[in-house]
Amino acid sequence: MNKFLTSGRITKWLVSGPPFLYLTMFFLLPSIIILVASFRYPGDYGGLAPLFGGEAGRETGLTLETYKFFFSDFIYTQIFIKSFGVAMASTVICLLMAYPLALLIAHSPKKHRDFMVLLVILPFASNFLIRVYAWMIILGPQSAVSLAVNHVLGVFGVAPVPLLFSPFAVLVGMVYVHLPFMVLPLYTNLEKHDPVLLDAAQDLGANAWYRFWKVTWPLSLPGVYSGSALVFIPVLGMFAIPDILGGTGDILIGNLIKDQFLGTRDWPFGSTLSIMLTIAVLLLAGITVLISRRGVENV
Amino acid sequence: MALLEIRNVTRRFGDLIAVDNVSIDIEAGEFFTLLGPSGCGKTTLLRMIAGFDLPDGGQILLDGKDLVGTPPEKRPIHTVFQSYALFPHMTVSGNISFPLRMAGKSADEITVRVKEALEQVHLSDKGGSFPHELSGGQKQRVALARGLVNRPRLLMLDEPLGALDAKLREEMQIELITLQREVGVTFVFVTHSQAEALALSHRIAVMNAGRIEQVDVPSKIYSFPVNRFVADFIGRINMLHAEVLETRPDYLRITIPEMGEVRAPAKSGTAPGQKGFLALRPEQVRIAAKIEEVAGENHFPGKVRDLLYVGDVTTYIVDLNSGARIEALLPNSAPGRGKFFETGDRVEVAWSKDTGLFLNE
Amino acid sequence: MSKSSWLWSASVLVYAFLYVPLIIVVVYSFNDSRLNAEWVGFTLNWYRVLFHDRQMIGAAVNSLTIAIVSSLVATALGTMAGIAIHRYKPKLLPFMVITPVAMPEILLGVSLLLFFIQVMNLTLGMLSIIIAHITFCIGFVAIVVRARLAGMDESIFEAARDLGATPWQTFKLVTFPLIMPGVVAGALMSFTLSIDDFVITFFTVGVGVTTLPLQIYSMIKIAVTPEVNAVSTLLMLLTLTTIIVASKFAPDVLRGVAK
Numbered sequence: 001m002n003k004f005l006t007s008g009r010i011t012k013w014l015v016s017g018p019p020f021l022y023l024t025m026f027f028l029l030p031s032i033i034i035l036v037a038s039f040r041y042p043g044d045y046g047g048l049a050p051l052f053g054g055e056a057g058r059e060t061g062l063t064l065e066t067y068k069f070f071f072s073d074f075i076y077t078q079i080f081i082k083s084f085g086v087a088m089a090s091t092v093i094c095l096l097m098a099y100p101l102a103l104l105i106a107h108s109p110k111k112h113r114d115f116m117v118l119l120v121i122l123p124f125a126s127n128f129l130i131r132v133y134a135w136m137i138i139l140g141p142q143s144a145v146s147l148a149v150n151h152v153l154g155v156f157g158v159a160p161v162p163l164l165f166s167p168f169a170v171l172v173g174m175v176y177v178h179l180p181f182m183v184l185p186l187y188t189n190l191e192k193h194d195p196v197l198l199d200a201a202q203d204l205g206a207n208a209w210y211r212f213w214k215v216t217w218p219l220s221l222p223g224v225y226s227g228s229a230l231v232f233i234p235v236l237g238m239f240a241i242p243d244i245l246g247g248t249g250d251i252l253i254g255n256l257i258k259d260q261f262l263g264t265r266d267w268p269f270g271s272t273l274s275i276m277l278t279i280a281v282l283l284l285a286g287i288t289v290l291i292s293r294r295g296v297e298n299v
Numbered sequence: 300m301a302l303l304e305i306r307n308v309t310r311r312f313g314d315l316i317a318v319d320n321v322s323i324d325i326e327a328g329e330f331f332t333l334l335g336p337s338g339c340g341k342t343t344l345l346r347m348i349a350g351f352d353l354p355d356g357g358q359i360l361l362d363g364k365d366l367v368g369t370p371p372e373k374r375p376i377h378t379v380f381q382s383y384a385l386f387p388h389m390t391v392s393g394n395i396s397f398p399l400r401m402a403g404k405s406a407d408e409i410t411v412r413v414k415e416a417l418e419q420v421h422l423s424d425k426g427g428s429f430p431h432e433l434s435g436g437q438k439q440r441v442a443l444a445r446g447l448v449n450r451p452r453l454l455m456l457d458e459p460l461g462a463l464d465a466k467l468r469e470e471m472q473i474e475l476i477t478l479q480r481e482v483g484v485t486f487v488f489v490t491h492s493q494a495e496a497l498a499l500s501h502r503i504a505v506m507n508a509g510r511i512e513q514v515d516v517p518s519k520i521y522s523f524p525v526n527r528f529v530a531d532f533i534g535r536i537n538m539l540h541a542e543v544l545e546t547r548p549d550y551l552r553i554t555i556p557e558m559g560e561v562r563a564p565a566k567s568g569t570a571p572g573q574k575g576f577l578a579l580r581p582e583q584v585r586i587a588a589k590i591e592e593v594a595g596e597n598h599f600p601g602k603v604r605d606l607l608y609v610g611d612v613t614t615y616i617v618d619l620n621s622g623a624r625i626e627a628l629l630p631n632s633a634p635g636r637g638k639f640f641e642t643g644d645r646v647e648v649a650w651s652k653d654t655g656l657f658l659n660e
Numbered sequence: 661m662s663k664s665s666w667l668w669s670a671s672v673l674v675y676a677f678l679y680v681p682l683i684i685v686v687v688y689s690f691n692d693s694r695l696n697a698e699w700v701g702f703t704l705n706w707y708r709v710l711f712h713d714r715q716m717i718g719a720a721v722n723s724l725t726i727a728i729v730s731s732l733v734a735t736a737l738g739t740m741a742g743i744a745i746h747r748y749k750p751k752l753l754p755f756m757v758i759t760p761v762a763m764p765e766i767l768l769g770v771s772l773l774l775f776f777i778q779v780m781n782l783t784l785g786m787l788s789i790i791i792a793h794i795t796f797c798i799g800f801v802a803i804v805v806r807a808r809l810a811g812m813d814e815s816i817f818e819a820a821r822d823l824g825a826t827p828w829q830t831f832k833l834v835t836f837p838l839i840m841p842g843v844v845a846g847a848l849m850s851f852t853l854s855i856d857d858f859v860i861t862f863f864t865v866g867v868g869v870t871t872l873p874l875q876i877y878s879m880i881k882i883a884v885t886p887e888v889n890a891v892s893t894l895l896m897l898l899t900l901t902t903i904i905v906a907s908k909f910a911p912d913v914l915r916g917v918a919k
Contacts, residue, residue: 018736101675125900126895129877371822401824401829
C-alpha cells in the first residue's frame with residue numbers, strides 16, 4: 001500500500017522493542033520463575049530442588065506443599081494480618097497528617113506552590129536508611145524524647161517504656177518514610193478544585209466545616225485513594241523498617257520473605273510468601289481502581 | 300486541468316461513512332471553501348488531501364498525478380492547523396523558516412524569504428519572539444506565513460479563525476482575502492461558519508454527512524440552494540411547507556397550509572401533488588404598515604410577534620392572520636431611528652411572485 | 661480567618677515532623693561524641709574518619725558507577741518506552757513498565773535473585789545490581805517522558821511533516837527537543853533512585869560487593885557511630901542537588917511521581 005505506513009511499522013518496533021525485550025527478560029520472566037518456584041520443593045542445601053530427573057526417593061516436580069505449609073501454622077497468617085494492620089494504620093495517619101498540608105499548598109499563591117511541594121519532596125531525596133536511622137536517634141533510650149516521655153510516665157507511676165525496637169517505632173518509621181507519597185496525589189487533586197464551588201456553597205449558606213465535608217472532601221477522594229494506595233502497598237512489603245526499628249516480635253511479611261531467601265534458604269516457601277503478597281497487592285490495586293471509578297460516578 | 304481533482308473519494312471508519320463518494324475539482328488560484336456542520340466529513344477530507352489519512356476508495360490528483368503513496372512531507376501542500384501548531388521551542392523566524400529548511404534552501408535565501416513573509420503578515424518586529432509571547436491573532440498570522448513561505452501548490456486552512464473573538468475574526472477575514480490575492484496560492488478553507496464562507500470564497504462546497512450537497516459561487520449558493528439542507532444552513536430563511544397544485548411553464552401554483560394559494564417561480568421536474576417547501580429569504584419579504592395589493596405579488600396581513608434587532612437591520616417575525624408565521628428583514632435605515640415596528644404592531648407582508656424557490660422535501 | 665491559621669499550624673507541624681529528624685542527623689554528624697545523645701562539641705572528626713574508611717569509599721565508588729551506568733541505560737530505554745506508550749498505545753508495555761515501580765520492591769528483588777541464580781547462573785555482583793536498577797528505573801523515565809508528551813499539542817508533529825519534515829527529521833528537530841527536559845529529569849531521577857536504593861540491591865548484591873546504602877545498613881545494625889551521620893549528610897547533599905536540578909528541568913516531574 002503506502003511507503004510511509006510500512007516505515008511506520010518498522011519505527012514502531014524499533015521504538016517499543018528494546019524496552020519491551022528488556023522488561024520481558026528481567027521482569028516478566030523472573031515473575032514467572034518465582035510463580036513456578038512457589039510450587040517446587042526446596043533443594044538439599046537450600047535453593048530449589050530440580051524440576052525433573054533426580055534420584056529415586058528424592059522429591060522433584062511441582063507440589064502444593066509450600067502453600068499447605070503456609071496455612072498449617074497460624075503464625076504466618078498472623079504476620080500477614082499484622083502487616084495489613086500496620087499498613088492500614090500508617091495509611092490513616094499519613095492521611096491525617098498530609099491532608100492539612102496538601103490543602104494549604106493548594107490554597108497558596110501559585111508562585112509559592114512549587115517551592116512548598118519541593119520542600120515536601122526533599123526529605124524523600126535523602127537516603128531511605130538515613131530517614132529510618134534518624135528515628136533510631138530520636139527514639140533511642142538516651143534521647144531527649146525518650147527521657148521526656150518516660151519522665152511523664154514516671155509521674156503517673158508507670159515503668160519506663162522503650163520507644164525504640166517497638167511496634168510504635170515501626171509505625172513512626174513507616175509514616176515518616178511514606179508521608180510524601182500521600183501529600184503529592186492529594187495536592188495534585190486539591191489544586192484542581194474550582195474555588196468557585198466553595199464560594200457557591202457559602203453563598204447557599206454552608207459553614208466552613210460543612211463546606212469541607214460536602215464539597216472538598218468528596219472531590220478529593222480520587223487523590224485520597226491514589227495516596228492511600230501509594231502508602232499502603234509499599235508498607236505492606238517493607239522489611240527494612242521493622243528490621244531496624246522493630247523488636248524481635250515485630251516482623252512483618254517483608255522480613256519473613258527476606259529470611260526465607262537469605263536466611264533459611266527455603267526458596268519455595270519464600271516464593272509462596274511472595275506470591276501471596278503479590279496477590280494481596282493486586283487485589284488492593286484492583287479495589288482502589290474500582291472504588292475510585294465508582295466514587296467519581298457518585299460525585 | 301484543475302489543480303486538485305478529488306475523484307469519488309470515500310473514507311469509512313467501521314460502520315460510519317465519513318466521506319461518501321466525494322468528487323470536487325479545485326482550480327488554481329481560487330479561494331475554495333469546504334462548508335458544513337461538525338461531523339460532516341470536511342476535516343477528514345482535508346486530512347486525506349494533506350496525506351495524514353488514506354481514502355478507502357477513489358483518487359486525489361494534484362496536477363494530474365495521483366497522490367497515493369506520497370507521504371505528507373513530500374506533498375507540495377501545507378496546512379494551517381486549528382490550534383496553529385506553532386513549534387514552541389522555536390522563535391517566530393524559526394517557525395517560518397522551517398519549511399524552507401526542510402526544502403534545503405540556502406541560508407541567504409531563507410533569511411530573505413522569512414523577512415518577506417514577516418512583512419506580508421505585518422509581524423516584521425516579532426521575528427525573535429517565541430509563540431507563547433504572541434496573541435491569538437499574531438499566532439494565526441505566523442501560522443499563515445509559515446504555510447505560505449515556500450509557495451506550496453495548495454494551502455489548507457482548518458477552521459483557523461475559530462479561536463478568535465468577533466472583531467479580530469473580521470479583521471483576519473479581510474487579511475486572508477488580501478493575502479490570498481497577493482500571493483496567488485490556492486486556498487482550501489474549512490469552516491462551519493456560513494457567513495465566513497460567503498464572505499471569503501470564490502467557490503463553496505457545502506457538505507453534509509459525508510456528501511457534497513452543492514458546489515457553486517457564494518451568490519448562487521445563497522440565492523439558489525438546491526435542497527432544504529443548503530437553504531437552511533446558509534443564512535436565515537423562511538421554509539414554508541407547500542404542495543404543488545399545478546405546474547405551468549412560467550410559474551407554479553402551490554398551496555401553503557394556513558396561507559392559501561400562492562405563486563412561485565417555475566421549476567422543472569416538479570409535478571402536481573409534490574410536497575416540499577417554499578424557500579424565501581427574509582429580505583425578499585416586504586413589510587410595511589400598509590402595502591398596496593398588486594397582481595404580481597403574494598400579499599398577507601399580520602401582526603409582529605417578535606423581532607431581532609442587530610443594529611443595522613431588524614428581522615421581524617410576523618404572525619399572519621391566516622395562522623402561518625413568516626420572517627421579514629428590514630434595514631433600519633432612517634436616520635436616528637431604530638426599528639420600524641414594535642411587537643404587536645399590525646403590518647402587511649408581500650413578496651413578488653418571481654421570488655422564492657420551491658424545494659423538494 | 662481561623663480556618664487558615666489552623667491549616668498553617670498543622671502544616672508547620674508536618675513540615676517540622678519531616679525535617680527535624682534529618683536536621684538531627686546532620687547536626688550530630690558534627691558532634692564530638694560517640695553517642696548520638698547529647699551535644700558535646702563541634703568536630704569534623706567523623707568526616708575525617710569517613711574519608712579514611714576504605715570500605716565506605718569503595719562502596720561509594722560502586723554506588724556511583726552503578727548509578728551512572730543504570731541511569732544512562734534506563735533513560736534510553738525509558739524514553740523509548742515513554743514515546744512508544746504515548747504514540748502506539750500498546751497493551752502490554754505500560755503494565756510492564758509501571759509494575760516494577762508500583763509493586764513493593766522486595767518482590768522485584770526476590771524474583772531477580774531467583775532469576776539470576778536459577779536461570780542465568782549469574783554470579784551476583786555489580787552486573788546483577790545494574791540490571792536490577794535499570795529494571796525499576798525504566799518506569800520512572802517512561803512516566804516522565806510520557807507525561808511530557810501528553811501535555812503537548814499533538815498537531816505539532818503533524819505540522820512538522822506537513823511542512824516537509826521526514827519522520828526522522830520530525831523526531832530530531834521537534835519531538836526530541838521538546839521532550840528533552842523530561843528526559844533529563846528522568847535521568848536525574850534514575851540516578852538518585854539508583855544511588856539510594858536499598859531493598860533491591862540487598863537481594864541482588866551477593867558477596868564481595870557493597871554499595872553505600874548497604875554499607876550504611878551494616879553500620880546501623882552492627883556498630884553505630886556518628887560516621888553514619890557524616891556519610892548520611894554528604895549523601896543528602898548529593899541527592900538534594902540532583903533533585904533541585906531535576907525540578908528545574910521539568911516541574912511536571914513532581915506530578916509524574918504522583919502518577
